[in-house]
Amino acid sequence: MEREKRKWYQFMEGERKKRANRLIQKGALLEKYFDCEKLNVEETEELLKVFADYVNHNKPNYLK
Numbered sequence: 001m002e003r004e005k006r007k008w009y010q011f012m013e014g015e016r017k018k019r020a021n022r023l024i025q026k027g028a029l030l031e032k033y034f035d036c037e038k039l040n041v042e043e044t045e046e047l048l049k050v051f052a053d054y055v056n057h058n059k060p061n062y063l064k
Contacts (some may be wrong), residue, residue, distance in 0.1 A: 034047060
């Protein structure tokens with residue numbers, strides 16, 4: 001039981017690290033293409049809201 005629990009926690013730790021890495025990479029791309037390094041989190045969200053409907057409706061099928 002303890003061994004299974006340890007394996008589960010190791011697996012979840014690996015998943016958290018993957019997610020954190022993915023979020024960091026996507027955030028870096030957001031800053032690169034939208035030139036928004038100086039915006040705070042709330043301002044960045046407002047910027048994304050402006051474009052969200054357009055992007056989601058015009059996204060190529062291979063990216064859906």
